[in-house]
Amino acid sequence: MKLLAVIALVLCTLSVKPLEMESAKILATFPFSGRSQYIFMETYLKALAAKGHQVTVINAFRNKATPNMRFIEAMKGHEFSDEMLGLLNEPFFWQQLKAMDYIVAKFTEITLEDDSVKQLLNSGETFDLVLAEMIQMEPLYAFAQHFNATLAGFSSFGTDNHVDGVMGNISPMSYNAIASSPRTNRMTFVERLSNVYETVVQEVYRHWIHLPAMEKMFKKYFPNSKKTMTAVLDSFSFILLGQHFSLSHPRPYLPNMIEVGGVHIFHNPKPLPEDIKQFIESSPEGVIYFSMGSNVKSKDLPQETRNTLLKTFAKLKQRVLWKFEIDELQGKPANVLIKKWYPQPDILAHPNVKVFITHGGLLSTTESVYFGKPVLQLPCIYDQHMNVKRAQRMGFGLGLDLNNLKQEELEKAIKTLLTDPSYAKASAVISELYWDQPEPALDRAIWWTEYVLRHKGAPHLRATSRDLTFIQLHSLDTLAGLFGVPLLVALILLKLSYKLLRGKSQKCPHADKLKNQ
Incomplete structure (x- = not known):
């Protein structure tokens, strides 16, 4: 009987076909x-x-x-x-x-x-x-x-x-x-x-x-x-x-x-364009990648903010890749390469990229963690402010106010991310947590x-x-039934008891004598 049961199970298993997916x-x-x-x-x-x-x-x-x-x-x-x-x-x-x-x-x-x-x-x-x-x-x-x-x-x-x-x-x-x-x-x-x-x-x-x-x-x-x-x-x-x-x-x-x-x-980064690859790999002190994403454009930053960035980048030993939406940037230092568009994930995958300066959008934050890069975030809108707080709390990034950017603070933040190993370590730990998925x-x-x-x-x-309605979802009606009805009954009984006691006191035979005394 056991042999027949095993054969039946095998035949049943073989008869089960995976659901086919038609073109949609x-x-x-x-x-x-x-x-x-x-x-x-x-x-x-x-x-x-x-x-x-x-x-x-x-x-x-x-x-x-x-x-x-x-x-x-x-x-x-x-x-x-x-x-x-x-x-x-x-x-x-x-x-x-x-x-x-x-x-x-x-x-x-x-x-x-x-x-x-x-x-x-x-x-x-x-x-x-x-x-x-x-x-x-x-x-x-x-x-x-x-x-x-x-x-x-x-x-x-x-x-x-x-x-x-x-x-x-x-x-x-x-x-x-x-x-x-x-x-x-x-x-x-x-x-x-x-x-x-x-x-x-x-x-x-x-x-x-x-x-x-x-x-x-x-x-x-x-x-x-x-x-x-x-x-x-x-x-x-x-x-x-x-x-x-x-x-x-x-x-x-x-x-x-x-x-x-x-x-x-992409889990397998694509090869970098030759000019970008050469710029990154020939930098002995490493590279910093800077992009404000696709909605906020670097070319539209106030001139004062741009000057702060340029002066700071000029003092760095590292080279800087800057996503900049026009071909010319006045005052650009020799260690800065500007382009209208960069293959961001492929750049962040390169081991010679040390720090990512970003607006703090969730896609960019995810990419930084995915490739284990510390971040300096300059938030502008919506969820970017929350992402900065998360990066700071989790220890893999710092944040500055883009609208009030000071050169001294910017230099200090970049230096901290480059020299303090705790940020790179925290980023690597979170990266490992992210990568550990079943698929x-x-x-x-x-x-x-x-x-x-x-x-x-x-x-x-x-x-x-x-x-369900709001009341049903949060069980407000059942809570009212559970506690409200007994409370209502208790109040009714209390009121009836009060009336009953009051009625008895009014019928007391000595009531008139007590009033006259």
Whole structure:
């Protein structure tokens, strides 16, 4: 009997075939004119295309032809990029929310008004999956229901209370700071108080100002939508998050919220262009790499700030690679090489690169940790301030105020990172933690994407919390039933007892005599 059981088990095992993945049609939207968000997803989208999926990308810049990929280039956003970035320096939180709201509304409308996008919307085409960026551009999420597709999200900065809310994830304010703050998961009482205040203000603004404005735009561009905007917001099947617990902190996630921090990085760096390779390898004291990313441009830095950087770099023994967006830089020292674009991950992979000076964006921070490089961060906007605090707390970086940059402080910070081994050591430790994963982030992102496609949106991953009201989710109704009803009964009994005792005292036979005495 045992032999028959073993044979039956073997035959059963042989009969189970892995689910085959048919080619899917995928649409990904990148409404912002900066390249950062697209860089986060580019490797992933190309990998999907390489597996035979048909990928359509809406973005705001020129693209190289790629097999199985079609690009819709909505370029008008570049006309407003500088104006948009200038709005992000508002000093007060409410004004910051208004500025961000104006920016997302502007880029959403620019995307929907683009002729090529309109042509796609009117094409009668269908898709299997729509990937949308999680930056509160709700009308763009309607592409999914318009094309009869499953809706999925991606977030290059990771998660926040908005992303958590969409997925029904629990996000305690006590140790999850809002993404635009300089706070980390280790907050003092005052910081936690600020975090609660700003979260409440953010939610008030979102529900009373942002969402009504987005709903008007939703109805304007999708008047025949089968779903309301609220229903569209509730239809996300999964989200790819550009973070990893080794870079941020452990926190709750639902199974359809996938950490893929570093998904954009190639595990095998490409060979460097010869001039860059020669510049790096012929520097006996090593090299410093400096880039402010794709949204903040070095050429637009105030002249005083540029002069501070140039004077500091001129005094260094190390050579400096500086991502600078124009061909000429007046006063450039001989030890500085400027280029409009650098293959950043390939440069950071080189052992002769000692320090990375960056704006502190999450992609750049991830790359610095991935390759074990200490960082000097000069934050400008949004999550960059939080990333600086994390780098300082974790010991692999320092931060300075770009708007008030002093040469003495800059020199001291660079010297500290170059000479104090603790920063390189901390970076190496975190790098080891990041690398210790069961599979590369890219493989994980591809697997989950195809899993959701195979299972028609994977509705079994949907959290029940998304179907509960605030009162039900936090058990306020059951707590009221558990403690409120007994308390109410006790109050009623107390009142009845009081009336009964009072009635008895009024019927006392000696009451009149006592009154006359």
